[in-house]
Amino acid sequence: MAIAQLTEAERTAALAALPEWTLREDGLAITRTFRFADFAEAFGFMTRVAILAEKADHHPEWFNVYNRVEITLTTHDAGGLSKRDVALASAIDGFGH
Numbered sequence: 001m002a003i004a005q006l007t008e009a010e011r012t013a014a015l016a017a018l019p020e021w022t023l024r025e026d027g028l029a030i031t032r033t034f035r036f037a038d039f040a041e042a043f044g045f046m047t048r049v050a051i052l053a054e055k056a057d058h059h060p061e062w063f064n065v066y067n068r069v070e071i072t073l074t075t076h077d078a079g080g081l082s083k084r085d086v087a088l089a090s091a092i093d094g095f096g097h
């Protein structure tokens with residue numbers, strides 16, 4: 001399913017609203033790293049994100065080692081950032097700390 005990439009102005013506004021997220025060097029994705037007390041906390045967070053992602057049919061690229069979870073959001077269907085990434089990032093912020 002095709003979905004539009006964000007315009008330059010939308011991307012700027014989105015990043016301003018997501019101060020914890022970093023634009024990847026190629027400009028096509030945003031990333032954030034979370035740290036938790038231990039693996040159980042990290043995995044609990046991942047479980048909450050997974051349920052949300054499945055409902056939204058929009059899934060994170062992520063990497064977990066022990067208490068660290070690195071998340072990358074991009075929209076393959078758009079070839080870059082879309083409003084789905086912004087929505088998922090903001091929902092993930094609500095689960096993190």
Ligand SMILES: C[C@H](O)[C@H](O)[C@H]1CNC2=NC(N)=NC(=O)C2=N1
Nearest residue numbers: 057058059060074075076077078
């Ligand atoms: C077929 C299915 O709708 C697509 O593969 C969806 C699923 N989840 C997705 N997740 C993300 N992050 N980007 C996508 O483009 C995407 N596409």
